[in-house]
Amino acid sequence: MKNTFKVKSEGRDILKTLNVVTGRMLDVNMASAHIARHPDTFNVNRIAKQLHPKSLKLRIKKVDVFSEDVKSYILTSAEGRMLPYFKAGQYLTVELKVGSSVLTRPYSLSSSPRDSLSGEYRITVKRVPAGFASGHILDNWQAGDIITAYPPEGTFGYEPLRDAKTVVGVAGGSGITPFISMAEDIASGDSDFNLILLYGARNTREILFKKELDALADKCDKFKVCYVLSDSTSKKYETGFIGADLIKKYAPADEAYSIFVCGPGPMYKFLQSELPKLGLENKYIRFEMSSGRRDLAIEPGYPKDMLEKTFSLTVIDRGSKYETECNSSDSILCALEKAGIAVQARCRSGECGFCRSKIVSGEYFIPQGVDKRRIADARFGYVHPCCAYPLSDIVIKIN
Amino acid sequence: MAEKYDAIVVGAGNGGLVAATKLALEGKKTLLLEKHNIPGGFATSFVRGRFEFEASLHELCGIGPFTPEGGPLKKIFDDLGVSDRIEWVTLDEAFRTMTIDDGSANFDYSLPLGRERFIAKVQEYAPGTEDVCNKLFDLCEVINNGIDFLSSIEDFTSDTLKSIFGEHLSFINIAGYSVNQVFDTLNVPKKVRDIFGGYWCYLGVNLDELNFIHYFTMLHSYVVDGAVIPRTRSHGISCALLDRFEELGGEAWFNSPVRRILVHNNRAYGVLLEDGREILSDYVVCNASPYNAYTKLIDTNEIPKFRIKDLNAKKLAVKGFAVFIGLNRSYEELGLNNHTYFIYNTADTRRQAELMKRRDTNSVQATVCLNTAIPDCSPEGTSVLYMTSIFAGDNSWNDVTAESYVKTKREFADKMITVFEKATGCKIREHIEEIEIAAPVTYAHYTDAPNGTIYGFDASGTDTIVHRIANQAFGKKIDHLYFAGGYTMQCIGFSPSYTTGNLAAEGVLAEMRKEAAAK
Ligand SMILES: Cc1cc2nc3c(=O)[nH]c(=O)nc-3n(C[C@H](O)[C@H](O)[C@H](O)COP(=O)(O)OP(=O)(O)OC[C@H]3O[C@@H](n4cnc5c(N)ncnc54)[C@H](O)[C@@H]3O)c2cc1C
Ligand code: FES
Numbered sequence: 001m002k003n004t005f006k007v008k009s010e011g012r013d014i015l016k017t018l019n020v021v022t023g024r025m026l027d028v029n030m031a032s033a034h035i036a037r038h039p040d041t042f043n044v045n046r047i048a049k050q051l052h053p054k055s056l057k058l059r060i061k062k063v064d065v066f067s068e069d070v071k072s073y074i075l076t077s078a079e080g081r082m083l084p085y086f087k088a089g090q091y092l093t094v095e096l097k098v099g100s101s102v103l104t105r106p107y108s109l110s111s112s113p114r115d116s117l118s119g120e121y122r123i124t125v126k127r128v129p130a131g132f133a134s135g136h137i138l139d140n141w142q143a144g145d146i147i148t149a150y151p152p153e154g155t156f157g158y159e160p161l162r163d164a165k166t167v168v169g170v171a172g173g174s175g176i177t178p179f180i181s182m183a184e185d186i187a188s189g190d191s192d193f194n195l196i197l198l199y200g201a202r203n204t205r206e207i208l209f210k211k212e213l214d215a216l217a218d219k220c221d222k223f224k225v226c227y228v229l230s231d232s233t234s235k236k237y238e239t240g241f242i243g244a245d246l247i248k249k250y251a252p253a254d255e256a257y258s259i260f261v262c263g264p265g266p267m268y269k270f271l272q273s274e275l276p277k278l279g280l281e282n283k284y285i286r287f288e289m290s291s292g293r294r295d296l297a298i299e300p301g302y303p304k305d306m307l308e309k310t311f312s313l314t315v316i317d318r319g320s321k322y323e324t325e326c327n328s329s330d331s332i333l334c335a336l337e338k339a340g341i342a343v344q345a346r347c348r349s350g351e352c353g354f355c356r357s358k359i360v361s362g363e364y365f366i367p368q369g370v371d372k373r374r375i376a377d378a379r380f381g382y383v384h385p386c387c388a389y390p391l392s393d394i395v396i397k398i399n
Numbered sequence: 400m401a402e403k404y405d406a407i408v409v410g411a412g413n414g415g416l417v418a419a420t421k422l423a424l425e426g427k428k429t430l431l432l433e434k435h436n437i438p439g440g441f442a443t444s445f446v447r448g449r450f451e452f453e454a455s456l457h458e459l460c461g462i463g464p465f466t467p468e469g470g471p472l473k474k475i476f477d478d479l480g481v482s483d484r485i486e487w488v489t490l491d492e493a494f495r496t497m498t499i500d501d502g503s504a505n506f507d508y509s510l511p512l513g514r515e516r517f518i519a520k521v522q523e524y525a526p527g528t529e530d531v532c533n534k535l536f537d538l539c540e541v542i543n544n545g546i547d548f549l550s551s552i553e554d555f556t557s558d559t560l561k562s563i564f565g566e567h568l569s570f571i572n573i574a575g576y577s578v579n580q581v582f583d584t585l586n587v588p589k590k591v592r593d594i595f596g597g598y599w600c601y602l603g604v605n606l607d608e609l610n611f612i613h614y615f616t617m618l619h620s621y622v623v624d625g626a627v628i629p630r631t632r633s634h635g636i637s638c639a640l641l642d643r644f645e646e647l648g649g650e651a652w653f654n655s656p657v658r659r660i661l662v663h664n665n666r667a668y669g670v671l672l673e674d675g676r677e678i679l680s681d682y683v684v685c686n687a688s689p690y691n692a693y694t695k696l697i698d699t700n701e702i703p704k705f706r707i708k709d710l711n712a713k714k715l716a717v718k719g720f721a722v723f724i725g726l727n728r729s730y731e732e733l734g735l736n737n738h739t740y741f742i743y744n745t746a747d748t749r750r751q752a753e754l755m756k757r758r759d760t761n762s763v764q765a766t767v768c769l770n771t772a773i774p775d776c777s778p779e780g781t782s783v784l785y786m787t788s789i790f791a792g793d794n795s796w797n798d799v800t801a802e803s804y805v806k807t808k809r810e811f812a813d814k815m816i817t818v819f820e821k822a823t824g825c826k827i828r829e830h831i832e833e834i835e836i837a838a839p840v841t842y843a844h845y846t847d848a849p850n851g852t853i854y855g856f857d858a859s860g861t862d863t864i865v866h867r868i869a870n871q872a873f874g875k876k877i878d879h880l881y882f883a884g885g886y887t888m889q890c891i892g893f894s895p896s897y898t899t900g901n902l903a904a905e906g907v908l909a910e911m912r913k914e915a916a917a918k
Contacts, residue, residue: 005538005569007576007584016575020869024712024861028874031711035699039691039849043797044718048844048851050801085801117802155447161813162831282449283727283832318652344436344654353445356436372446376635380642399436399654 051084055095056149058121063143066208069127070174071138072110076119078146083116088185089157089178089260089288092123093150093346098136103337104345105133106291108262109152110177110209112184124208126174128292153346156262156288158182158193164256164284166194170242170271172263173201176208178288179262183213187220194222196250196257200242200267202231226250241270244277262288289349296329296389299367303391306365311390315341316360316397332357332364332385332396343385343398350387358382362394404430404680406907407670409657409696412440412846413893414883415686416640417900418907420479422684423649425908430678431641431649432670434656439637440686440846440884441853442893447833449778450725452785454837455853456633457601457739457767458626460617461894464489465513465625472894475901484639487627488772493517496597496741499762499822506746507822508594509737514623525590534585535595538573539619542612545570574865578606578614579748593746600741600765602891603717603789603854605748610863613890620894628772633893660685660692660880662701667880682879682907686900688886690715690849690856697877705874713862716891717755717789718796718839719853722812725833730782734825735768742766742822756792758811762818764788784827786815793850796839808838855886864890881906 007013039045057078064072075092077083091106111122128134141147156178158167169179176199185191201207204227213225228238228246238246251257259280261271268287275285296302306328313326313335326335333355336343345355350370359381370387371378385396408419411433419431437443441455463470464487469477476482493510510520518532545567552559563571573581578599582592596606598618606614629635641651659671660683669679685692693702693710726733742764744754754760766786769776777783788811790796799807816828839851858864867888883903889895 004572005541006572007581010572013572013575017571020575020861020866021873024866024870025873027712027861028705028708031708033704033708034711035702035707036690036694036710038694039843039847042843042850043799044839044851045843045847045849047799047801047804048840051804051840052844082801085804087805159834161809161816161828162834281727281832283830318655319650351446354436374444374446374451374632374634376444376631376638379631379635380638382638399652 050082052151053081053084056083056151058147058149060141060143060145060147061120063141069138070124070208071141072122072124073141075121075123075147075149083119083121084151085116086113086152087157088113088181088191090152090154091178091347092121092152094123094137095148095150096133096136098132100340101337102340102342103133104150104348106154106347108154108156108177108181108288110180112181112188112190114184114188114190124174124177131293150346153352154289155351156260156286158191160193162283163193163258166196166252166255166257168247168251168257168259169195169197170247170259170261170263170267171197171199172242172267173206174208175261175263175267175288177262179260180209180212183216183220183223186222187216195224197223197225198228198238198242198246198250199225200228200230200263203229204232204234204237224250242267243270243274247278256284258284258286260286260288265290265292289347289351291348291386294331294367296365296367301368302365302389306391311362312393313339313390314393314395315339316395317341317399326390326394328390330389332383332388332390332394335390336385336398341398345386348386350384353384355385356382357385358397359388360395360397362396363391364388364394365391404428404678405911406430406682406684407432407678407680408684408686409660409670410440410686410884411438411637411641411651411653412686412884413442413637413896414885414887414900414903415440415684416637416644417475417479417897418684418686418881418883418904419649419651420481420640420644420647421901421904422907423644423647424479425904427908427911429644429649430680431644431651432655432657432672433651433653434673436653437634437637438641438651438653439634442633442637444632444634445835447723447835448725449781450783450833451632451776452723452725452783452835453632453767453769454634455721456628456893457765457787458490458621458628459893460620460624460626461898462487462627463620463624464627465623470620470624472897475897479640479643481639481643484642485636486630488630490626490628490738490772492738492771493622493626494597494739494741495737496594496743497822498743498746499818500744501746504746506590506593508597510594510597512622512625517622521591521594524594525588528588528591531585531587531591535587535615536619536623538569538581539615539623541569542573542616543619546616573611576611578609578611581611582606589746596746596748597741599748600743600763600789602858603791604857604859605752607749608859610858610865613858613864617892628769630773657687657696659698660696662697662877662880665701665703665875666878682881682911684881684883684903684907686882686884687847688849688855688884689882690886691847692882694849701877703875703877706876709874714857714860715793715850715852716854716857717791718851719837719842720788720790720808720811720839721837722786722815723833723835723837724784724786724827724831725777726782726784726827726830727780727832728782728830729780730768730770733782733827733830734823735782735784735827736771738767738769738771740764740766740819740823742818752791755790756795758790758795758807758814761788761790762814764815764818766819781832786819788815789853790839796851799840804838804840808836808840811838812836854891855884856890858890864888879910
């Protein structure tokens with residue numbers, strides 16, 4: 001620009017610019033000398049703290065015994081605080097100390113979100129044969145005990161902007177838990193969708209929450225339940241395994257529906273071959289994560305000569321270094337827990353990312369379908385140790 | 400006693416990562432502390448189903464793909480040795496900007512990047528405005544020269560003064576004015592204002608109040624120098640910086656929240672971690688917001704009065720809201736042809752700022768379809784869309800409770816989808832395969848942002864970028880404490896926060912040299 005640019009006039013412009021310093025100083029001088037409002041007092045920060053506390057101390061208020069192998073635990077705050085509200089279908093992570101191990105396990109909340117407002121959560125634990133944590137909980141947790149837990153997490157649940165108005169829920173075993181929460185949420189009017197629940201069990205004795213489910217179905221016409229028994233025949237119930245035909249029989253014939261699945265591994269395997277027959281789009285099919293023990297011997301792509309080996313595991317944690325070891329059949333997370341090294345973990349299924357850590361050196365195996373890492377994480381050597389198994393000595397940075 | 404560091408960097412956001420890497424590069428024993436388990440702060444991503452969503456970055460300026468020598472941020476990344484770890488994708492399009500509530504005056508303009516192409520396209524919408532467009536871009540050059548000159552001053556002599564009131568007088572004349580004041584002087588026609596004003600939601604200050612220099616340096620760096628995005632989301636940049644930092648011998652601790660920045664006799668000397676550990680250092684660079692630093696991290700008795708008053712003379716900027724959507728159709732099938740959509744209620748930015756105070760009146764969104772730039776950023780036959788809105792006013796979202804929160808945010812996300820479909824004619828609703836919603840509460844949770852702001856302090860009133868730069872030397876500060884990030888001198892944005900990280904490290908290094916020389 002050849003000529004000097006003026007906005008108003010030379011004099012006024014320069015004054016305006018000088019005022020940048022004097023004007024600011026004036027404002028600063030006039031401002032209060034008392035420290036500004038603490039950020040935690042803003043409404044949105046307060047809600048953030050309420051919904052996502054770092055951890056929860058919960059008291060076991062009551063134990064409902066279905067059998068020696070299945071119990072429900074009613075939990076309340078041991079700190080007199082409000083329990084974080086949650087979305088029906090989410091899980092609570094509980095922390096356990098078993099011997100020298102420090103570990104966590106996720107359990108879907110089997111209570112309604114509304115119950116959390118009156119101060120209660122409920123989880124329901126089923127014994128896993130040879131399982132490590134479930135047995136410990138069932139055999140040790142008593143009313144009055146105080147446990148540590150981490151606030152509700154997880155993406156399994158109804159999302160009206162995404163899912164069809166009708167959901168066919170497929171539950172097996174302890175996989176019934178998130179559906180109870182969803183059904184309660186519908187019945188109380190907090191969720192608005194139709195839930196048709198197909199609940200598979202071996203026999204009538206293995207059906208959990210039957211009374212509760214039947215009562216919900218009676219009082220709410222948006223919820224229906226159908227029991228499917230695999231090991232016994234009865235006129236009152238469907239029999240066999242839950243597959244495409246049964247889903248078709250109960251699903252709406254002339255409108256879109258979503259399928260939500262939560263149950264044991266074999267059920268997932270079976271449904272993965274059955275569901276394609278329904279010709280639904282990917283978005284209408286959602287599986288809850290499954291965190292059970294993996295049999296690497298049958299895992300596609302796993303180098304079989306690595307089975308039953310033991311590797312050294314060097315752990316870097318904020319300037320400290322620990323040496324321990326890792327069985328090839330244990331996830332790296334499990335090895336850390338066995339060594340009593342507390343690590344951040346929630347879902348144990350590769351999804352939540354809480355356990356994300358850097359492999360400084362070493363080779364590892366990630367089973368198919370559970371590699372939910374960010375692209376850059378994979379590129380820069382990060383893994384989710386809950387889903388990574390050692391193939392050599394490992395150096396890992398956990399924090 | 401535990402070992403002592405040359406510097407501790409509090410927070411591994413953009414500013415902290417660059418500051419830490421620069422200090423490590425200069426051989427300083429540096430500890431980087433982050434409360435999360437990942438680096439980046441806002442610069443991050445997350446996975447849902449088969450999609451990886453970018454959390455915040457729409458487009459990055461400062462890399463300068465259109466300029467032969469590259470932009471200033473490229474130089475910073477080159478010097479740090481991280482450029483070869485990041486793959487950039489150059490954008491072709493500036494934005495598509497539209498209004499929806501102005502009736503027959505509604506507009507819908509699509510602009511390409513590059514000065515010539517931008518101006519040529521403006522002519523299609525507003526014929527005969529080439530001169531004024533050129534004038535505006537020329538003014539950007541005047542401003543950039545002025546800034547370069549001011550930042551190159553080492554000794555202030557009478558020659559400096561002569562230059563300031565000589566060849567840089569235009570810059571000085573313009574420094575105190577807002578975008579609209581300069582538009583008025585140049586008699587910029589309405590259509591040209593609407594087009595040039597497209598980016599304003601990136602700064603969240605209406606154009607009556609937004610400083611001209613602030614806005615036009617940003618516009619210039621996007622349109623003239625070009626914009627990029629990283630191929631692996633902004634998380635890829637964060638990982639690259641951290642990787643380099645650790646390679647240089649820097650120590651980074653995650654899941655390590657800082658409870659206190661330790662200050663004694665007006666000098667920072669270390670930090671106290673949430674777990675009770677005290678760690679000492681000669682210097683502290685704080686990437687946590689100065690708001691949180693002064694209200695939470697530093698003992699009030701140790702804070703100079705001036706800093707408290709200065710903080711109280713600032714205003715928190717707009718709050719953030721974002722919807723992340725994975726679609727089960729390709730962007731071509733859905734007609735999502737633009738990278739950046741700016742949708743406003745109205746062209747009147749002051750009125751728009753008022754409408755931004757309430758969920759029922761606010762329809763603002765800046766929406767990105769990432770696949771238009773990176774076609775394979777999601778699986779074949781799918782696409783990714785992320786929509787960001789902003790809320791003005793301290794009290795917006797005060798009506799929300801823990802119980803109503805999920806429903807409330809879903810309702811607003813629903814509205815944003817409706818607005819998008821109506822404005823663009825693209826039908827996306829029935830193709831939503833994954834959706835995640837971030838509200839002010841999410842930002843408050845994730846970054847501790849006071850009141851859920853995503854833009855730091857409001858760059859208006861007497862706290863515009865020009866005010867911040869002109870006043871930076873004034874007032875007592877805590878010695879050996881430096882701030883970096885989006886709340887600081889260069890205001891909000893990716894490029895500014897990286898840049899202030901670099902400046903903070905330079906400040907530390909200069910003072911280290913000075914003190915070494917004095918010994
Ligand atoms: C989202 C989600 C929701 C769930 N909801 C429910 C629910 O509502 N109800 C329910 O009953 N279950 C639920 N589960 C399953 C539950 O989390 C546990 O997986 C289940 O209780 C079995 O745990 P387990 O430790 O007994 O057995 P396993 O699944 O066999 O786990 C054993 C694990 O412990 C490891 N281990 C062995 N020895 C040690 C040691 N010394 N130290 C540390 N680790 C060791 C093993 O390597 C193995 O990984 C849910 C799972 C997920 C992912
Ligand atoms: S614990 Fe969730 S990803 Fe490992």
